[in-house]
Amino acid sequence: MSDLVTRLRRHNWRITPQRRVIAETLEGSHVHFTADEILERAVERMPELSRATVYNTLNEMVALGEVLELTLDGRSKRYDPNADHEHHHLICEGCGLMKDVHAMADPVDWLPGDERHGFAVTRASITYRGLCPECQAAQS
Template sequence: MEPLVARLRRREWRLTAQRRVIAEVLTGEHVHLTADEVFERARALLPEVSRATVYNTLNELVGMGELAEMPHADGRKRYDPNVGDRHHHLVCVDCGRILDVRADEPRLPADQQHGFELLGVEVTFRARCPDCASVPADVS
């Protein structure tokens, strides 16, 4: 899949300096940043970017389907630019690290569908990463 910035360029979407750095920061595999992490990294590239713009842009990109929003146990949403490429998530319950993984998708039996129109499925494997497994408590 081509990177987010490239995808945006071919859409008719005004790519301002602020929006570009936000999109640039959201590139690659295993990238699952919080809004605040996006803000910090974007600001490192372009100091004149505000938190509001980060939130506005993230929400717009999610609405456009160019970014996936994933709720997380700690309350902060993560943003995943790796859309269109079916994958699931492997999450460390201790440190919160998230990796993209491939596995087959579960199917919902017809008798369990309750008349719903199915749109997609999200799979999250909860696990403990090697680093956290080697220490007794959590790595905070």
């Protein structure tokens, strides 16, 4: 059984066949899909699955805190099933390739008190940008 499904079950969230397919599709890949990409792949296993269910289900998993919503390119949201592991993202400005990465320190510690404007700061995520090896080669 998928780890994400296990985590979702703990919230007393009913695991329907549709939700299971969506969760397994999300977790089965190591790239971060958009909602429509998940729909496209999930429909191969369950042809009658509807677009609305995919969007609803993803939003609910985000609300439960078990999936992260990423808005890194301004086009469409992407979904990351690793909500339980602290990580950041590295994106290629050439082709859009995205990798999960880990920094050596917590960026919350780098924000001085006088820069917090009275906020209760709870988390921080870093978006690294650069060129992947293929795009570096293509450019030279």
